[in-house]
Amino acid sequence: MRTCKKCGVEKELTTHFFGRSKASLGGYLTSCKPCNADRKCQYSKKYRATHKESIAASAKKYKMPDAVRARRNATSATYRLNNKEKVKLNQAAYFAKHRVRLIELGKVRSKEWLKNNRDKAHATRKAWEAKNKKGRAEYRKAYLAENRGTIAAYKKEYWEKNRVHLSEYRMEHARKNPEEERGRREAAKNSDCYMLRMLGGGSAPQELIKAKRLQLQILRETRKCK
Helix, strand or coil: CCEEECCCCCCCCCCEEEEEECCHHHHHEEEEEHHHHHHHHHHHHHHHHHCCCHHHHHHHHCCCCHHHHHHHHHHHHHHHHHHHHHHHHHHHHHHHCCHHHHHHHHHHHHHHHHHHHHHHHHHHHHHHHHHHHHHHHHHHHHHHHHHHHHHHHHHHHHHHHCCCHHHHHHHHHHHHHHHHHHHHHHHHCHHHHHHHHHCCCCCCCHHHHHHHHHHHHCCCCCHHHC
C-alpha cells in the first residue's frame, strides 16, 4: 500500500494505481495515476494559454492535408462499421484491464469539469428534466411501487439515527415558514401513508384508500360547517 502525495488516499502499490519510475522508492511514482493525469491536464491548459501563437504556428505547419484527413476518417469509419463486434470486444477488454484507473480518472475529470462549468451543468440538467418530465414521473412511480418496503425501512432507519437533528430542523423551518408548514400538513393528511394509518396500518387496495380519503374530506367539511 502507498499513500498518494497529492490526494492523500492510500491505494494498492500496483500499476493500476501508480506509474512505474526507476528513480522513485519501490519503483513507483509517489502520486497516483489520476492525480498525475490531473496535473498534466492543468499543465497543458496553462501551457496552451501562454503559448497560443507558437502552438498555432506549429499546428499550421504540420497540419494534415484535408484530403488525407478525409481519407483516414473514411477508412476508420468503414472499419468500425464492418467490425462492430471486434471493436466492441476490444473496448470492453481495454476497460476491463484498466477499469480502476479509468473510473478514478473519470471522477477526477468530472469533478474538475463541474467545478469550472457549474452554471452550464445546472442549465443542462434543468433542460433534460424539463424534456423528460413525463418519463421521470413514470419511472419514479414504478420505482416507488416496486421498492415501497425498502424505502420505508431506509426512511425509518434514517429517522432513528437523526431524530434530534431532524426534529429541531423541522421546528425551526415551521417557525420561519408558517404558511408552507400549514400546506405541508394539509398535503400529509391526504397522502396514502396517512390513509393507511387511518385504516390500521399494513397495506390496502387503492380503492379502499380513495374511499377513506373521501370519507375524511367529507368529515372535515362537515366540521367546518358546524
